[in-house]
Amino acid sequence: MKPVRVTLADVASMAKVDRAVVSRVVNNDPTLNIRPETRERVLLAVDRLGYRPNVAARSLRTSRAHMFGLFIPDFANPVYAEIIKGAEAAAAALGCVLVTGSATGTGLGGYMDLLGTGRIDGLLLAGAGEGTGLTAELDRAAVPWIMLNRRSPSVQRYVILDDERAARLAVDHLVGQGHRRIAHLAGPDGADTAQRRFAGYSAAMREAGLPDGPIAAADYTPAGGAAAMTELLAAPDPPTAVFVANVASAIGAMDAVRGAGLAIPRQISIVAVHDLELASYLAPPLTTVRMPLEELGRRGVSLLGSIKPDDAIEEVLDGPMNLITRGSTAAPPR
């Protein structure tokens, strides 16, 4: 077969009908009155010619791109992989493509330039885009946008997870094992998720009648986690357990604990937010709280598909969230 560019007109002439009929058949237009045999003829022609609609022409006419954007800070963070997966699936269900971009490639500034006008029908901002003038520009271009798992300081347009509940799950688990000196290896100061996880930690400790333990902040990387953990271990009355705000930090934290010559979980227990396949293969396997990230991506896209440009969205997604108990947590040393 040679490369060909099949258009509506080709199909129409093969099926001996007007282009309009083909268009309506292809799009299942309910207003179309058509004899079954004619429809058959059209579908046959579509099939024989291998017709696929030209998306540019369609977009131009309908001013809908059938494409959503998802912007993330970095593909290397596996936490985002699940969000992408859910978002892709939801977009596909809507007959749309998801284009995922990261800040590592172009930066947010260039991103809008590249997307031009009318390339996407909506944009999901996952942990990126705060503070920049991007949202204003999106509004100007009438592109709906939603922040995922981040609240924006000014505008109320977000879907977040119940990070407080996640933190409670983790802390309650530690408390249940008998820990009383529980530290918190928090997320970076600016991050909204970090604040919510801290709030949950603090509330759970209070409810258990325990004072907040030592706290150290780290960005969501192994290196950051290692540094913060070293800090926590140097505290005057070191903790017997640590609730870590992020699994990537936790990996670094575990290394720091080993570096200090302490045994996990015999001398110190660790539990982190976000689960990874890899967590089972660490030494020891890491106890985590699994968050409904895939659901988050899915929900984001489906909201994008239905919101009006000025709708406010403030949603706390309650998907399944559970503690996955592995070897990194145990009763404290006596």
Add this chain to the structure above:
Amino acid sequence: MKPVRVTLADVASMAKVDRAVVSRVVNNDPTLNIRPETRERVLLAVDRLGYRPNVAARSLRTSRAHMFGLFIPDFANPVYAEIIKGAEAAAAALGCVLVTGSATGTGLGGYMDLLGTGRIDGLLLAGAGEGTGLTAELDRAAVPWIMLNRRSPSVQRYVILDDERAARLAVDHLVGQGHRRIAHLAGPDGADTAQRRFAGYSAAMREAGLPDGPIAAADYTPAGGAAAMTELLAAPDPPTAVFVANVASAIGAMDAVRGAGLAIPRQISIVAVHDLELASYLAPPLTTVRMPLEELGRRGVSLLGSIKPDDAIEEVLDGPMNLITRGSTAAPPR
């Protein structure tokens, strides 16, 4: 500012010129003769109105989408993150958007449906798409495509890395430390990378005057790696070192070694292909061979930008490739 949809016509009427002039100014058409002051007027109008070209209309007219696709099996595999990064950057340099899709969301079949006709100017296939009828369909739609780090059995259109060299680097390192019974934890049977890494392993062993050690295949996941490693350890004369074809497998492999009660690197050394930030934080830190994956993505896109549909491409990319020695390799037990 209210949402507006600014078109060429708006700019033209504000600048008191024809739409054609605006178009030529915006696109820097060298054939245009224009007075500097007129150009200024146009640019001013563009700026004041916040004009951005409508990509759908442009694509329709020029039949170029200014968009490239990259298809990967799974976002959760951090190895692909680097490829994406490079590809995004190269696309941006060409003024194009990169849309990355994965098999987890829609499957390859649906992917083409969604992309329709004319949505992308070229597609990079990274470890996905073999065997399906996809490439035939791409050819039919006259969409250039290139396989990344995979050779297709039939058509010769690929860019690969020098996996043989990577394997040699790893094996030579082990040989240099005095190992003589070196096993290979290979990749999945079908994978082209697995074959090349095996070939490199085998060649390096031969050159060192050593016989191939035991070999076990695994998919590129921790679970697969753990199972295969267990198999290797059960061999009659167990190896003192293992060359693992992939870092994800290696993480599982390390766990299996620990499960068997053996110490790394004292009783068994491990080295794997592909580096991750995380490798430094494993226990012990994992020795790896770092591959130029970012370069691979970059090169893929830039080739896409320049090839003709029927060009053959058979390129072995020689970017920097180096052994990163960490704690998982040492001299064999005596």
Add this chain to the structure above:
DNA sequence: TCATCAAGGTCAAACGTTTGACTACCTCCC
């Protein structure tokens, strides 16, 4: 017999760019 109605389509005008062809004006030179 004529108006009405439904079925089964057809017609043609957009959508916003790009681009080859064309024009209007001026200058220069013989």
Add this chain to the structure above:
DNA sequence: GGGAGGTAGTCAAACGTTTGACCTTGATGA
């Protein structure tokens, strides 16, 4: 005076869909 040539633009036809308005035919009801 007239032709050549250059400058600075203008004109209008595509590109492939979608969609509201319109048309034709045959059947039905009064």
